[in-house]
Amino acid sequence: MPAQIINGKKISEEIKQEVKKQAEALYKETGIVPGLAFILVGDNPASKVYVTMKGKACEELGFYSITLKLPAETTEEELLQKIQNLNSDPKIHGILVQLPLPSHINEQKILQAIDPIKDVDGFHPVNVGKLVIGLETYLPCTPAGIQELLKRSGINPSGKHVVVLGRSNIVGKPIANILLQKKEWANATVTICHTGTKDISYFTKQADILIVAMGKPEFVKGDMIKPGAVVIDVGVNRVDDPSSEKGYKLVGDVHFESAYEVASAITPVPGGVGPMTIAMLMKNTLQAAINQIAVKQLSN
Numbered sequence: 001m002p003a004q005i006i007n008g009k010k011i012s013e014e015i016k017q018e019v020k021k022q023a024e025a026l027y028k029e030t031g032i033v034p035g036l037a038f039i040l041v042g043d044n045p046a047s048k049v050y051v052t053m054k055g056k057a058c059e060e061l062g063f064y065s066i067t068l069k070l071p072a073e074t075t076e077e078e079l080l081q082k083i084q085n086l087n088s089d090p091k092i093h094g095i096l097v098q099l100p101l102p103s104h105i106n107e108q109k110i111l112q113a114i115d116p117i118k119d120v121d122g123f124h125p126v127n128v129g130k131l132v133i134g135l136e137t138y139l140p141c142t143p144a145g146i147q148e149l150l151k152r153s154g155i156n157p158s159g160k161h162v163v164v165l166g167r168s169n170i171v172g173k174p175i176a177n178i179l180l181q182k183k184e185w186a187n188a189t190v191t192i193c194h195t196g197t198k199d200i201s202y203f204t205k206q207a208d209i210l211i212v213a214m215g216k217p218e219f220v221k222g223d224m225i226k227p228g229a230v231v232i233d234v235g236v237n238r239v240d241d242p243s244s245e246k247g248y249k250l251v252g253d254v255h256f257e258s259a260y261e262v263a264s265a266i267t268p269v270p271g272g273v274g275p276m277t278i279a280m281l282m283k284n285t286l287q288a289a290i291n292q293i294a295v296k297q298l299s300n
């Protein structure tokens with residue numbers, strides 16, 4: 001039987017509507033509108049698209065947002081200064097520095113300059129540490145979106161073998177840490193594969209839930225998947241397609257047609273994990289506003 005297609009677009013719309021309602025209630029109660037600042041350095045075309053989409057989601061939900069578009073030659077000091085300004089701006093509750101940054105900028109130094117209470121990406125070491133030890137914090141948006149997709153599709157990772165392909169700080173490491181927590185909609189046995197792994201198929205064939213975030217177009221084929229497994233494809237790759245108007249098409253890290261025949265459920269690309277990242281960013285930004293209101297009340 002072919003797989004159930006997990007509709008991330010639809011689920012993300014539901015979440016955004018929920019967040020919108022909660023934000024309206026917050027405004028009625030406090031007069032505060034959640035505010036999010038984007039920083040985009042240089043002209044990476046994919047990053048531009050992502051920041052535009054995130055800005056549109058803010059508009060849709062009635063959030064305040066600003067985008068600082070900085071040239072590729074921006075220095076580390078200039079960027080740090082911008083972050084300091086946003087850290088002390090009361091209208092801004094979340095700060096998102098779109099990655100990757102140009103190579104002359106030390107990414108960790110920049111991420112560590114963001115006030116952890118405004119770190120809606122969950123990339124500051126304080127928030128990463130909280131995630132690892134199971135404390136409440138802002139979860140990185142893509143992994144949080146994956147967990148939410150599983151939850152809203154009724155797929156419980158508890159007791160399952162989750163195999164993650166990729167060990168990035170943005171997806172692989174955080175999703176592994178989220179799903180291994182002794183918590184609801186987690187509690188999985190987790191294996192992480194990476195560029196140092198020998199015989200990746202050996203591991204993928206054992207996965208009840210296979211999460212692929214390696215950035216290699218259509219790497220995972222149907223014959224690498226255990227029949228009935230759930231496949232979550234995080235990859236977004238542009239490949240040449242002369243038959244399309246743009247000259248390219250988007251494919252995931254999974255070869256969809258062959259995987260679809262073997263899996264019990266699968267996320268498409270586009271329309272799977274991608275829209276969930278944005279929905280979870282909105283959720284984190286609302287939470288950041290709530291957290292900052294609470295801190296202000298305590299200090300009054």
Ligand code: GUN
Binds near residue numbers: 097098099100141
């Ligand atoms: N680049 C790719 N994914 C992300 C993300 O979730 N957040 C940021 N800031 N940059 C990214």
